[in-house]
Amino acid sequence: MLEQLLNEIRAGGTLETGKLAARLGTTPQLIEAMLEHLQRAGLVEPYINCVDGCQGCGLREACQTRGDTTVRLWQSKPEG
Amino acid sequence: MSDLPIPTAPAAPLIIQEKIPLIALAGQPNVGKSTLFNLLTGLNQHVGNWPGKTVERREGTFTFEDHSYNLVDLPGTYSLTANSPEEVIAREFILREQPDVVVAVVNASNLERSLYLVAELVALPTPIVVAMNMIDVAAQEGIRVEPEVLEAALGVPVVPVTATRSSGVQDLMHILEETLGGKRRRKPNLPEIRSDHREVLAEILRQIDGLVPSPYPANWVALKLLEGDAEITRTMQDALSQEKWAAVQGVLRQHDDALLAIASGRYEWIGRMVRAAVIQPKIGQITLTKRLDDWATHPFWGLVILAGILGFVFWLTFTVGSPVQNWLDTQVVGGLSQLASNALVNAPFWLKGLVVNGILDGAGAVLTFLPIMVIFFAVFGLLEDMGYMARAAYVMDNLMHLMGLHGKSFLPLFLGFGCNVPAIMGTRVIDSKPARMLTILIAPLVPCTARMAVVAFLAPAFFGPKALIVSWGLVLFSLIMLVLSGSVLNRLIFKGQRSAFIMEMPLYHIPNARTIGLLVWQRSLSFVKKAGTYILAMAVVIWALSVLPNGNLTSSYLVQFGKFVEPVGRWMGLDWRLTVALIASFPAKENAIATMGVLFGSSPNAGLAQTLTSTFSTASALSFLVATMLFIPCMATVAAIRQETNSWGWTLLDIGIFLLITIAASSGVYHLALVLGA
Numbered sequence: 001m002l003e004q005l006l007n008e009i010r011a012g013g014t015l016e017t018g019k020l021a022a023r024l025g026t027t028p029q030l031i032e033a034m035l036e037h038l039q040r041a042g043l044v045e046p047y048i049n050c051v052d053g054c055q056g057c058g059l060r061e062a063c064q065t066r067g068d069t070t071v072r073l074w075q076s077k078p079e080g
Numbered sequence: 081m082s083d084l085p086i087p088t089a090p091a092a093p094l095i096i097q098e099k100i101p102l103i104a105l106a107g108q109p110n111v112g113k114s115t116l117f118n119l120l121t122g123l124n125q126h127v128g129n130w131p132g133k134t135v136e137r138r139e140g141t142f143t144f145e146d147h148s149y150n151l152v153d154l155p156g157t158y159s160l161t162a163n164s165p166e167e168v169i170a171r172e173f174i175l176r177e178q179p180d181v182v183v184a185v186v187n188a189s190n191l192e193r194s195l196y197l198v199a200e201l202v203a204l205p206t207p208i209v210v211a212m213n214m215i216d217v218a219a220q221e222g223i224r225v226e227p228e229v230l231e232a233a234l235g236v237p238v239v240p241v242t243a244t245r246s247s248g249v250q251d252l253m254h255i256l257e258e259t260l261g262g263k264r265r266r267k268p269n270l271p272e273i274r275s276d277h278r279e280v281l282a283e284i285l286r287q288i289d290g291l292v293p294s295p296y297p298a299n300w301v302a303l304k305l306l307e308g309d310a311e312i313t314r315t316m317q318d319a320l321s322q323e324k325w326a327a328v329q330g331v332l333r334q335h336d337d338a339l340l341a342i343a344s345g346r347y348e349w350i351g352r353m354v355r356a357a358v359i360q361p362k363i364g365q366i367t368l369t370k371r372l373d374d375w376a377t378h379p380f381w382g383l384v385i386l387a388g389i390l391g392f393v394f395w396l397t398f399t400v401g402s403p404v405q406n407w408l409d410t411q412v413v414g415g416l417s418q419l420a421s422n423a424l425v426n427a428p429f430w431l432k433g434l435v436v437n438g439i440l441d442g443a444g445a446v447l448t449f450l451p452i453m454v455i456f457f458a459v460f461g462l463l464e465d466m467g468y469m470a471r472a473a474y475v476m477d478n479l480m481h482l483m484g485l486h487g488k489s490f491l492p493l494f495l496g497f498g499c500n501v502p503a504i505m506g507t508r509v510i511d512s513k514p515a516r517m518l519t520i521l522i523a524p525l526v527p528c529t530a531r532m533a534v535v536a537f538l539a540p541a542f543f544g545p546k547a548l549i550v551s552w553g554l555v556l557f558s559l560i561m562l563v564l565s566g567s568v569l570n571r572l573i574f575k576g577q578r579s580a581f582i583m584e585m586p587l588y589h590i591p592n593a594r595t596i597g598l599l600v601w602q603r604s605l606s607f608v609k610k611a612g613t614y615i616l617a618m619a620v621v622i623w624a625l626s627v628l629p630n631g632n633l634t635s636s637y638l639v640q641f642g643k644f645v646e647p648v649g650r651w652m653g654l655d656w657r658l659t660v661a662l663i664a665s666f667p668a669k670e671n672a673i674a675t676m677g678v679l680f681g682s683s684p685n686a687g688l689a690q691t692l693t694s695t696f697s698t699a700s701a702l703s704f705l706v707a708t709m710l711f712i713p714c715m716a717t718v719a720a721i722r723q724e725t726n727s728w729g730w731t732l733l734d735i736g737i738f739l740l741i742t743i744a745a746s747s748g749v750y751h752l753a754l755v756l757g758a
Contacts, residue, residue, distance in 0.1 A: 002344035009580040014477035017584045026351045029192040076580040
């Protein structure tokens with residue numbers, strides 16, 4: 001399942017955890033857990049470079065943390 | 081400053097007593113492990129450091145129904161692979177100290193995340209009991225976990241607890257006693273690795289059979305070798321002969337994808353456990369979000385909805401905002417101008433000109449489009465608050481990918497819809513310097529709120545009932561220019577490289593009127609402040625230039641400058657006044673309106689909008705609007721470009737590019753409109 005997720009990520013494009021979950025036949029929470037695993041393995045990285053904070057950002061709702069260290073936006077890291 | 085001694089790393093357990101059972105608490109960070117530890121041990125605990133590490137070590141003793149127990153709170157870990165000192169400590173403790181039982185604390189509201197560690201723990205020989213904490217949080221989120229089903233699926237005892245309320249702890253202790261007393265049969269269901277890697281695992285096992293140093297189980301060591309665990313690899317390299325190690329290495333080299341295969345097997349196992357034991361909420365917010373997202377994030381319908389929303393914003397602006405703006409323009413600004421003219425009839429000409437033409441007609445004209453801005457702020461605030469903007473980013477990013485624009489460029493660009501400055505700053509996420517530079521160069525092509533507001537002000541004046549379609553077309557035109565530039569960028573710099581951007585959509589929720597009200601208030605206040613400072617100052621400067629040096633407009637510096645640049649303006653169908661208004665929009669986009677206000681004025685009979693309608697042809701009006709959308713970005717954005725590129729050369733190049741694009745596109749649109757008879 002993790003390999004399938006990685007294949008989806010390597011294919012590129014915009015991905016959404018809910019749609020990925022439906023495609024892989026699992027729950028969005030498991031996709032998030034796997035993304036965090038891939039993050040620890042250095043294969044994806046959190047999108048946290050919002051230098052000016054969230055003020056005025058239309059994506060604030062999507063990426064704000066939930067009171068812990070959960071990062072809710074990720075991007076693939078260049079291979080190599 | 082505290083006088084407490086600094087804890088030092090103890091060589092041996094501090095208060096653990098021999099001959100009484102040793103229980104270890106394991107779990108991921110933030111699952112309530114420490115709360116459970118404190119609850120059980122109370123004051124009978126000691127905090128120090130693990131030997132040779134700066135990781136906190138917590139251990140204590142407690143008594144339950146006349147039996148005493150040692151309890152160790154292991155560091156929070158996500159797995160038992162040696163990725164961090166915490167993970168090494170936790171697994172070495174379990175393997176070397178061999179606690180009588182390990183309590184795996186999991187978060188019931190997010191079992192998917194918590195069970196990975198359990199998947200590793202069940203593979204060890206130590207008995208485990210799962211303490212399913214945060215049952216209350218799960219219930220609040222509408223998630224129901226069936227402990228009996230999870231227990232049957234895992235093959236190890238599962239006890240629901242809520243450590244923060246001391247609930248379920250007695251049950252946990254009874255199960256622990258039964259486990260310690262051997263009354264619970266241990267028959268865990270173990271995760272399996274993918275079938276094509278099972279043979280590899282068996283081969284590794286054959287190679288290391290009988291050579292694994294104590295206390296490590298051979299099966300576990302074989303798995304860790306396949307996972308590439310650095311510590312275990314080192315240990316086995318020391319333990320095996322050179323030939324044996326070379327043979328093991330040979331197998332490992334051929335299967336460097338085993339790490340993913342093993343982790344994948346564990347996630348398959350977690351998926352099975354969750355499917356069996358967790359009942360996700362069927363009704364309410366999550367289902368509603370899913371239903372709405374079937375449309376809102378659909379590759380085609382999502383774009384239609386987004387275009388519809390944009391059209392709705394313009395429609396609302398023209399239907400509600402424009403009449404109010406028109407009323408403010410003619411009745412308030414026009415009326416005040418008339419009043420001031422009458423009151424200052426005997427005042428020096430410069431004072432009357434400054435108040436009437438500079439302040440009221442200039443900055444006043446900008447203030448009249450506050451209703452338009454309020455509508456923009458309110459609608460976008462509403463969309464943000466209800467969680468739609470993340471969907472807009474998703475469908476737009478999808479479209480951009482189809483057109484070849486690189487994903488990493490897109491998110492910063494999306495931020496530009498509010499203001500180009502954060503878009504420029506957001507490009508810091510792009511690793512490649514040339515790619516980042518080029519993304520910075522094209523970011524100002526994203527129409528910001530100020531530009532859209534100027535268009536929303538001018539389009540109804542120039543185009544009447546066709547304003548909606550013209551405004552829509554202008555935004556689309558800007559985006560096409562952006563995508564064309566992005567495609568060139570992608571081919572030249574990224575060379576077609578694919579990257580992924582993964583989003584987790586927030587749940588839709590009912591927007592909060594107070595939050596939106598506050599947002600509209602803050603942004604409107606900021607706009608009014610801007611109008612009262614920068615724009616006012618600019619309007620006064622424009623007015624001063626229009627009367628200096630001798631009080632006559634026709635021989636003023638402004639007209640001289642306007643006549644100087646007019647030949648370029650003529651290519652685009654703009655007279656000197658429109659050309660000057662366009663240039664004046666450099667400090668802030670709204671200055672275009674302020675400048676027009678100074679040059680054309682307002683009166684109760686005809687506001688600025690009416691004057692513009694009767695003065696310019698459709699072709700010139702369209703050309704001016706295109707130029708407004710594409711012209712050199714505002715001064716704040718240029719400053720951000722200078723700061724982020726750290727180069728005046730790049731900054732000036734960007735200004736030059738935008739000038740060229742503006743002249744080329746506006747001239748093209750103007751002449752095309754003339755050909756079409758506009």
